Amino acid sequence: xxxxxxxxxxxxxxxxxELLPELAALSGxxxxxxxxxxxxxxxxxxxxxxxxxxxxFEMHKEASPPPKxxxxxxxxxxxxxxxxxxGSEEEDDGWRARHGVAxxxxxxxxxASVMQLPVxxxxxxxxxxxxxxxxxxxxxxxxxxxxxxxxxxxxxxxLLAPMFETMLSEAATTEADDxxxxxxxxxxxxxxxxxxxxxxxxxxxxxxxVDSLATPSEVVQRTAAKSLSALLSRAEVKPRGAEVLQELxxxxxxxxxxxxxxxxxxxxxxxxxxxxIASLKKEGxxxxxxxxxxxxxxxxxxxxxxxxxxxxxxxxxxTLGRLFEPHVVGALPLLLSCVADGSGGVxxxxxxxxxxxMSSLSAQGVKMVLPSLLRSLKxxxxxxxxxxxVELMGSMAFVNPKQLSATLPQLVPALTTALTHSHAxxxxxxxxxxxxxxxxxxNPEISEILxxxxxxxxxxxxxxxxALSALAHCQFEHCVDPPSLSLIVPVLQRGLRAPSxxxxxxxxxxxxxxxxxxxxxxxxLPYLDMMMPQLQSVLLDPIPEVRSTGARALGRLCAGLGVDxxxxxxxxxxxxxxxxxxxxxxxGAAQGLAEVLAALGDEAVSDELPAxxxxxxxxxxxxxxxxxxxxTHLPRVLGPRFEHHLGAxxxxxxxxxxxxxxxxxx
Numbered sequence: 206x207x208x209x210x211x212x213x214x215x216x217x218x219x220x221x222x223e224l225l226p227e228l229a230a231l232s233g234x235x236x237x238x239x240x241x242x243x244x245x246x247x248x249x250x251x252x253x254x255x256x257x258x259x260x261x262f263e264m265h266k267e268a269s270p271p272p273k274x275x276x277x278x279x280x281x282x283x284x285x286x287x288x289x290x291x292g293s294e295e296e297d298d299g300w301r302a303r304h305g306v307a308x309x310x311x312x313x314x315x316x317a318s319v320m321q322l323p324v325x326x327x328x329x330x331x332x333x334x335x336x337x338x339x340x341x342x343x344x345x346x347x348x349x350x351x352x353x354x355x356x357x358x359x360x361x362x363x364l365l366a367p368m369f370e371t372m373l374s375e376a377a378t379t380e381a382d383d384x385x386x387x388x389x390x391x392x393x394x395x396x397x398x399x400x401x402x403x404x405x406x407x408x409x410x411x412x413x414x415v416d417s418l419a420t421p422s423e424v425v426q427r428t429a430a431k432s433l434s435a436l437l438s439r440a441e442v443k444p445r446g447a448e449v450l451q452e453l454x455x456x457x458x459x460x461x462x463x464x465x466x467x468x469x470x471x472x473x474x475x476x477x478x479x480x481x482i483a484s485l486k487k488e489g490x491x492x493x494x495x496x497x498x499x500x501x502x503x504x505x506x507x508x509x510x511x512x513x514x515x516x517x518x519x520x521x522x523x524t525l526g527r528l529f530e531p532h533v534v535g536a537l538p539l540l541l542s543c544v545a546d547g548s549g550g551v552x553x554x555x556x557x558x559x560x561x562x563m564s565s566l567s568a569q570g571v572k573m574v575l576p577s578l579l580r581s582l583k584x585x586x587x588x589x590x591x592x593x594x595v596e597l598m599g600s601m602a603f604v605n606p607k608q609l610s611a612t613l614p615q616l617v618p619a620l621t622t623a624l625t626h627s628h629a630x631x632x633x634x635x636x637x638x639x640x641x642x643x644x645x646x647x648n649p650e651i652s653e654i655l656x657x658x659x660x661x662x663x664x665x666x667x668x669x670x671x672a673l674s675a676l677a678h679c680q681f682e683h684c685v686d687p688p689s690l691s692l693i694v695p696v697l698q699r700g701l702r703a704p705s706x707x708x709x710x711x712x713x714x715x716x717x718x719x720x721x722x723x724x725x726x727x728x729x730l731p732y733l734d735m736m737m738p739q740l741q742s743v744l745l746d747p748i749p750e751v752r753s754t755g756a757r758a759l760g761r762l763c764a765g766l767g768v769d770x771x772x773x774x775x776x777x778x779x780x781x782x783x784x785x786x787x788x789x790x791x792x793g794a795a796q797g798l799a800e801v802l803a804a805l806g807d808e809a810v811s812d813e814l815p816a817x818x819x820x821x822x823x824x825x826x827x828x829x830x831x832x833x834x835x836x837t838h839l840p841r842v843l844g845p846r847f848e849h850h851l852g853a854x855x856x857x858x859x860x861x862x863x864x865x866x867x868x869x870x871x
Contacts, residue, residue: 254321526565706750
């Protein structure tokens with residue numbers, strides 16, 4: 206029954222006593238329902254709220270671990286499991302009760318009066334230090350709810366602003382202090398939304414948020430940056446943003462403190478997001494970052510400025526996402542120069558920024574960036590620049606899987622070539638980059654033979670046979686993914702060029718089966734231009750068994766991809782039937798054409814047959830011989846399907862025999 210309805214019976218005085226224990230229930234849903242029930246009772250009878258708050262504070266105190274246990278409790282059992290399960294009752298150290306208190310505090314927010322807020326936030330100052338992440342997040346959410354649900358902001362702001370100022374001015378020396386500061390920063394940002402834009406306290410809040418960026422805790426810095434972004438996105442506050450942006454830019458490029466550089470980078474990205482992407486150019490941000498990275502001076506001061514600029518590029522890409530992508534191509538030469546920098550800190554920052562930037566690229570972004578990297582690898586004479594290009598290519602292993610599959614056909618051959626570079630650093634980077642490609646392989650069978658594949662790429666002469674043997678004996682139970690395919694194809698290319706007939710046959714057999722192993726057979730399309738010359742060479746091999754395996758491989762590829770994937774193949778095979786250079790080549794073309802026609806189906810055979818019959822009567826003896834070889838292979842591969850073509854083919858075959866029947870034989 207809704208107690209607010211006229212004539213509803215009064216709520217029992219023992220309601221809190223009955224519901225409070227439910228705040229510690231095993232189920233999060235039960236805790237939330239108990240919190241809403243208690244909040245509804247307090248809203249209906251306001252005098253209950255003061256008592257309820259006191260009971261909540263007491264319950265939290267009773268459920269909190271002793272100070273010594275709390276100090277060493279990080280990661281202990283009792284917290285929610287990583288997989289989202291909440292564990293058993295035996296694992297509870299009181300965190301469920303504390304979590305229930307946070308849920309209830311958020312639920313009573315609409316009923317809380319202004320004068321109750323200082324008491325609530327005095328409690329939250331302790332509660333925000335909770336080491337259980339879910340509890341700390343719920344306490345932060347409760348604080349924001351108390352602020353956002355308040356109906357008298359003009360009275361709330363003067364009460365809470367000085368309180369938050371004091372909390373943020375206290376030294377943060379422990380992880381618990383960092384957690385408290387993180388929650389207070391979020392609440393201060395929520396409070397700022399209720400301050401009139403012409404109120405001096407807006408400037409005060411901005412100042413405190415900027416000061417919080419100096420805290421040597423990435424969590425606090427990221428939280429402060431998000432609050433800055435939200436605050437400066439308000440149209441009436443945006444005019445203050447340019448000043449904040451310039452302050453952060455100056456700190457970023459001048460401070461000797463690593464923590465302050467990181468914080469300034471996060472803050473800069475947050476401010477740009479709040480002001481809009483146009484502020485990058487309007488306020489000269491990109492020009493300042495470029496100037497810092499291109500500075501020719503040496504020394505710690507210049508290295509710190511470069512490192513700060515790289516931190517900013519990383520934070521901007523992470524915060525702005527696709528909006529920052531147009532600036533990535535311009536930033537690429539800067540990253541290349543810094544990956545090869547003499548300062549270890551600058552190199553580390555450049556590699557980190559590269560990973561973030563590459564992983565966030567869209568398909569269009571990848572298309573824009575990859576050609577520049579490939580040119581740098583081919584054209585640069587300095588090994589450091591080539592080393593940098595290879596490092597960035599390695600970062601591309603972590604782009605979106607769809608973008609990665611489009612990139613790998615160009616990426617892996619370039620990295621494979623770099624494995625033979627004259628400088629050891631370039632070779633090491635190329636090997637590490639290929640390892641990065643291997644690390645994103647999802648096929649467990651390929652993961653097992655990955656060392657053999659990488660060895661074959663690094664040392665083809667010594668490792669190709671072992672890699673081919675591993676592939677041939679691999680029992681595939683899962684589909685081959687694009688990263689796996691990118692490492693397999695170079696090995697197959699070398700196998701098809703091997704002098705050994707056995708290696709060629711084994712490789713052709715694996716190649717023919719690739720379509721059936723792929724989740725999407727179209728994944729192999731980008732590699733066909735690289736593989737077809739080798740397959741055609743196998744088809745013209747002087748050893749019949751090699752030609753036969755190559756022909757079957759070609760037929761399987763056509764069956765899986767369709768003849769449209771091989772625009773020049775049919776013309777090449779037809780021409781091969783007439784080639785007067787070698788009978789072996791004509792025999793290979795005949796065998797290949799027979800396998801391809803069989804793969805394409807009876808309709809393709811019927812469409813092609815008139816031209817083949819005409820070719821059998823060609824005045825050129827070499828052409829007649831090539832077409833005669835076709836009648837040897839086509840019946841074998843078609844089997845019973847060839848029967849209804851016998852009436853047309855047999856007279857031509859007999860006419861070709863010495864003293865054979867006339868063409869009109871029936």
